[in-house]
Amino acid sequence: xxxxxxxxxxxxxxxxxxxxxxxxxxxxxxxxxxxxxxxxxxxxxxxxxxxxxxxxxxxxxxxxxxxxxxxxxxxxxxxxxxxxxxxxxxxxxxxxxxxxxxxxxxxxxxxxxxxxxxxxxxxxxxxxxxxxxxxxxxxxxxxxxxxxxxxxxxxxxxxxxxx
Numbered sequence: 001x002x003x004x005x006x007x008x009x010x011x012x013x014x015x016x017x018x019x020x021x022x023x024x025x026x027x028x029x030x031x032x033x034x035x036x037x038x039x040x041x042x043x044x045x046x047x048x049x050x051x052x053x054x055x056x057x058x059x060x061x062x063x064x065x066x067x068x069x070x071x072x073x074x075x076x077x078x079x080x081x082x083x084x085x086x087x088x089x090x091x092x093x094x095x096x097x098x099x100x101x102x103x104x105x106x107x108x109x110x111x112x113x114x115x116x117x118x119x120x121x122x123x124x125x126x127x128x129x130x131x132x133x134x135x136x137x138x139x140x141x142x143x144x145x146x147x148x149x150x151x152x153x154x155x156x157x158x159x160x161x162x163x
Contacts, residue, residue, distance in 0.1 A: 009026035030149040031059030032100060036076055036141055038111065038158055045162040046133030049111040051076065053143075057100045065098040067147030073098060074146075076109045077116070078139040078160055088116060096147060112142065113162055135163050 033098035038051040053074055057063055071094070077085035113134050117125035126132070140157035 030065060030152045031057055032148055033058070033153040033155075034143060034145065035155040036109070036143060036158060038141070038160070041158060042161045043113060045113050045136055047113055049113065049160070051109045051111060053107045053109050055100055055105045055107065057102050057105065060102055062098045062102065063097050063148075065100065065147040066096050067098075068094040069097045070094050074107060074109070074112050074144075075144040077142050078111060078113060078134065078138045078142075078162075079135065079142040082158065083115075083134060083139075085144070087117070089142055089146070098147075104132075113160075136163055 010054040033056045035054045036051060036146070037054070037064065038049050040049055043049055054078065055074075065073050071090050072087070075089075077087060079085040112131075115123050115132035115134060116131070117123050118132055124132045139160045139162060143150060143154050144156065145154075
C-alpha cells in the first residue's frame with residue numbers, strides 16, 4: 001500500500017513537473033518576425049524573381065539561427081493548390097553562423113518559377129537543360145525557415161502570377 005501510494009505521488013509529481021516545463025516553453029513567444037517583398041508579382045514562367053526577406057528581431061539580444069548557413073536556412077518559393085513548395089535541403093552540418101541582431105535584418109532572396117525537381121512521379125520530365133518552368137497561373141509565396149522557433153511570425157503570402 002505504501003509503495004503504491006509512493007508510486008502514485010511520484011508519477012503525479014513527474015506529470016505536474018512535465019506540464020510546468022511544457023507550459024513554460026510554450027509561453028515564450030519568438031521575438032522574430034519575417035516579411036517578404038518581391039521586385040515583381042507578375043513574371044514569365046521560368047524567370048526568377050528577386051526579392052528581400054526582412055527579419056525583425058524585436059528582442060534586446062541577438063538571436064543565433066540554429067541552422068548551418070551554408071546549407072541554407074531561409075527558403076522562399078511558389079505554391080498553389082496543385083503544386084506544393086518543399087525545398088530540398090542539403091546537410092553539411094556546419095556550425096550555426098547567422099545572427100539576427102535586434103532590429104531589422106535584411107537578406108536578398110531569389111524566388112524561382114521552375115519546378116524544384118523533374119522526372120518524378122508528380123513532376124514533369126527533365127529537359128536537356130535546367131528545370132522545367134511552372135505552369136502559367138496564380139501562385140503564392142511560401143516561406144520555410146530552419147533554425148528558428150516554430151512560432152516565428154511570417155507575413156501573409158504574396159500573390160504571384162506566372163504568364
